[in-house]
Amino acid sequence: MHVPKVVLLFPSCATKTFGNNGGEGTSNEKTIAPPLGILYLAAELISADMEVEAFDFNAEQYSKHKLREYLVGASVAGISIMSFNLEEAHSLIEDIRNEFPHLPIIAGGPDLILRPRRIEGTVATVCHEAETIIVPLVQAILQKQNLGSIPGICFRDADGETVWGPEFTPQMNLDKVKFPRRELLRVNKGYSVVGKKRSAKITSLITSRGCPKQCSFCAHGAVSYRCFRQRSTENVLEEIRQIVTEGYEVIGIVDDNFTADKKRAMKILAGIKAMNAKLSLAVQGRVDAADPELFRSMREAGVKMITFGLESGNQDVLDFYRKDTTVAMNAAAIAMADRAGLYTGGIFIFGAPFETKEHFKKTYTFATSLPLDITTFWILDYAYGSSLWEEGVKNGTHKRDEFLIPAGKERGTQLYPTEELTDICERYFFHYYLRPHYWFRQAMKFVRIHDFYLLLVILAGLRFLIVRKCTLLMEHIASGLKGMFHFKRRMDGQIQSVSSSDGATKLLTDGRITSV
Ligand code: B12
Numbered sequence: 001m002h003v004p005k006v007v008l009l010f011p012s013c014a015t016k017t018f019g020n021n022g023g024e025g026t027s028n029e030k031t032i033a034p035p036l037g038i039l040y041l042a043a044e045l046i047s048a049d050m051e052v053e054a055f056d057f058n059a060e061q062y063s064k065h066k067l068r069e070y071l072v073g074a075s076v077a078g079i080s081i082m083s084f085n086l087e088e089a090h091s092l093i094e095d096i097r098n099e100f101p102h103l104p105i106i107a108g109g110p111d112l113i114l115r116p117r118r119i120e121g122t123v124a125t126v127c128h129e130a131e132t133i134i135v136p137l138v139q140a141i142l143q144k145q146n147l148g149s150i151p152g153i154c155f156r157d158a159d160g161e162t163v164w165g166p167e168f169t170p171q172m173n174l175d176k177v178k179f180p181r182r183e184l185l186r187v188n189k190g191y192s193v194v195g196k197k198r199s200a201k202i203t204s205l206i207t208s209r210g211c212p213k214q215c216s217f218c219a220h221g222a223v224s225y226r227c228f229r230q231r232s233t234e235n236v237l238e239e240i241r242q243i244v245t246e247g248y249e250v251i252g253i254v255d256d257n258f259t260a261d262k263k264r265a266m267k268i269l270a271g272i273k274a275m276n277a278k279l280s281l282a283v284q285g286r287v288d289a290a291d292p293e294l295f296r297s298m299r300e301a302g303v304k305m306i307t308f309g310l311e312s313g314n315q316d317v318l319d320f321y322r323k324d325t326t327v328a329m330n331a332a333a334i335a336m337a338d339r340a341g342l343y344t345g346g347i348f349i350f351g352a353p354f355e356t357k358e359h360f361k362k363t364y365t366f367a368t369s370l371p372l373d374i375t376t377f378w379i380l381d382y383a384y385g386s387s388l389w390e391e392g393v394k395n396g397t398h399k400r401d402e403f404l405i406p407a408g409k410e411r412g413t414q415l416y417p418t419e420e421l422t423d424i425c426e427r428y429f430f431h432y433y434l435r436p437h438y439w440f441r442q443a444m445k446f447v448r449i450h451d452f453y454l455l456l457v458i459l460a461g462l463r464f465l466i467v468r469k470c471t472l473l474m475e476h477i478a479s480g481l482k483g484m485f486h487f488k489r490r491m492d493g494q495i496q497s498v499s500s501s502d503g504a505t506k507l508l509t510d511g512r513i514t515s516v
């Protein structure tokens with residue numbers, strides 16, 4: 001009997017962002033978590049007796065040669081799309097169509113949940129969580145049936161019109177969803193927080209979908225049907241037992257808000273502790289859930305690191321983001337987590353419309369006053385699906401088809417231009433880590449909690465800083481060389497003069513360079 005093979009592909013993401021390496025593979029840098037979405041779908045397809053292969057081009061370098069090799073014998077190809085890999089997804093579809101013109105392609109992913117539409121080159125586009133959709137869809141494609149009865153999808157009919165399937169109802173009981181098939185990714189060992197060679201076997205886990213809060217900059221609600229769904233403790237623990245059996249040593253719990261329900265979180269943590277499995281975990285939490293007992297259970301269960309979205313050291317900014325938190329809560333949560341022996345991460349955002357340099361400085365000073373082990377400063381983005389983005393559309397600062405717009409004076413959303421905000425974030429980032437006090441505190445913490453994981457993360461952070469600083473330095477030198485001939489432009493955009501580095505300005509006629 002012929003067993004159909006479905007090949008699921010996660011395109012590379014050329015924009016180097018947190019957690020991906022511009023599609024260059026794990027050997028140069030690090031990709032920190034596997035794409036769970038396609039692994040969830042793989043579980044459904046396998047249980048319907050199909051063969052599945054899954055590849056993550058964020059973790060291994062993309063090439064057409066590999067694509068050809070991976071797609072041999074495939075009956076259907078599936079592409080996962082985030083807004084950030086949209087361009088790469090389109091070119092991947094084009095490559096598949098060139099190499100395998102008759103292979104049906106389907107697409108889905110967060111970008112399509114946020115912006116439902118048909119993707120050119122596909123036989124069907126899924127605009128929802130697809131666990132209940134994927135099997136009937138693939139079967140219908142293989143049997144050449146009409147796709148019109150499959151909910152949550154769109155496709156092009158014989159007349160070239162886009163047709164939508166019936167309305168989709170999301171799965172409310174997440175315990176019914178099969179566990180993701182992590183073993184399918186060939187690059188399993190490549191996912192790491194500290195680089196490939198020294199890496200432990202790492203994976204991610206999602207115990208709930210959505211978040212009960214509604215911070216104004218956050219798009220999580222929009223990808224999760226604006227509802228908060230939690231898996232039962234037993235169901236989560238069963239998956240963790242499976243993860244342990246598969247030999248994983250590190251789990252990143254990637255829930256939008258793992259600490260939303262403290263009691264449930266504590267039950268899961270107690271269950272992990274009881275497994276005695278020598279796991280290291282990383283979680284994200286909200287400061288309003290801070291509680292010595294919760295943090296102690298985390299530590300006992302093997303949680304090494306907790307990251308908080310602190311956003312700001314200014315109350316007016318926190319209120320603007322509708323965080324429902326205070327600066328004092330931020331400070332208390334970090335101190336508490338640190339005391340519990342957890343490795344602490346804090347994320348700050350710069351760029352609320354009224355934020356001045358005084359605000360930024362206050363946030364930076366606040367950050368340096370906290371026992372934070374990892375701190376990042378990001379520029380505020382107006383992300384599609386967030387309420388800030390919606391308000392921006394209404395106010396005319398951006399259009400509906402713009403999905404991720406950094407704050408900036410250019411758009412009237414900030415007092416300073418985007419580039420200046422980016423520079424401020426970068427400057428504060430380096431200042432933060434170049435303080436002797438920071439390194440002294442890290443050494444003291446290492447002595448206190450005596451955890452080699454901490455040492456590895458610190459070394460990785462140090463390596464990142466050095467590499468980043470060297471890259472910036474090289475860029476600076478390169479732009480300095482270019483700057484030896486500095487072009488001045490007239491208001492109308494024509495080149496008016498060019499000045500050499502010795503300061504002598506050679507005038508130009510008619511906008512052309514006459515002599516240099
Ligand atoms: C874990 C996580 C990460 C991890 C791992 C990413 C990865 N490789 O998957 C890390 C930390 C690396 C990460 C990084 C980033 N992430 Co992230 N991440 C998440 C998070 C919290 C969970 C993802 C997850 O596992 N979801 C659970 C699975 C089941 O859902 P899913 O992936 O959407 O898959 C379902 C459907 O989309 C669909 N589907 C998916 N693929 C396919 C394919 C086919 C063929 C079909 C039919 C259907 C289908 O079916 C799946 C099952 O239901 C989500 C938020 C969320 N709640 O989903 C954000 C999210 C995916 N990330 C997001 C962002 C913005 C980023 C970053 C750009 C952040 C940054 N600025 O650095 C980077 C980009 C990384 C990259 N490589 O492109 C956004 C994407 C928004 C968008 N417009 O696309 C999300 C939605 C959060 C948000 N709302 O802002 N992220």
Ligand code: SF4
Nearest residue numbers: 211213214215218256
């Ligand atoms: S920022 Fe965090 S707490 Fe706020 S809505 Fe998003 S996921 Fe929830």
